[in-house]
Amino acid sequence: MLLNLFSMIHTSITHVSVRQPPIAGAIGGNAGGLLYLHIIGTIYTDFKFLKTNRFTDNEILFILAHESAHIFRNHSISTLIYLIIEKLALGLNNQNYNQIELAKAVWAALAPSKLPLNVEVSRNNEYEADELAARLTGDFNTCVSCLKKLCGGNLNAPSHTWELGGFKLPMMTVRQRIKELNKRLSQPSPISS
Numbered sequence: 001m002l003l004n005l006f007s008m009i010h011t012s013i014t015h016v017s018v019r020q021p022p023i024a025g026a027i028g029g030n031a032g033g034l035l036y037l038h039i040i041g042t043i044y045t046d047f048k049f050l051k052t053n054r055f056t057d058n059e060i061l062f063i064l065a066h067e068s069a070h071i072f073r074n075h076s077i078s079t080l081i082y083l084i085i086e087k088l089a090l091g092l093n094n095q096n097y098n099q100i101e102l103a104k105a106v107w108a109a110l111a112p113s114k115l116p117l118n119v120e121v122s123r124n125n126e127y128e129a130d131e132l133a134a135r136l137t138g139d140f141n142t143c144v145s146c147l148k149k150l151c152g153g154n155l156n157a158p159s160h161t162w163e164l165g166g167f168k169l170p171m172m173t174v175r176q177r178i179k180e181l182n183k184r185l186s187q188p189s190p191i192s193s
């Protein structure tokens, strides 16, 4: 049980990655001052990968800002909640696996996003983290160059993936991420100054 919990927490870590294992990740929460708690979180990065691939200081700043945005917006909490719901629905011995996978497939087929609800939420979390990071750093070009480096220059590579029936499917491509970032930055900031 404890191992399962650790595994769920590990899986719920939100991250910037186009490869496995994640190049950067974050876990934490923003209590917004409730009970005198504020923002608590941890960010990890694969500095060896960043150094090998010659990420600039500003590109690393974008990654750190993106991870901070995940913590600021409590993204790991929503991911964890969906994971717990899925785990409970699967049953102790995964006996409901086929039904759950079928439900995910039907949801994805009917949804305009072509993604199950939890995956759509995760994708929006990534888009939001990109947007907040870009607004924080104020440097759209560096955000784009960073995302390009993360996918090794292949913009059609999946930025994140989700699983259906044991197969990994793209959550969104890096091209979609850049396009969405561009769109969001043309609109007013969601954070009041």
Ligand SMILES: [Zn+2]
Pocket: 014, 015, 016, 017, 066, 070, 125, 126, 129
């Ligand atoms: Zn992320």
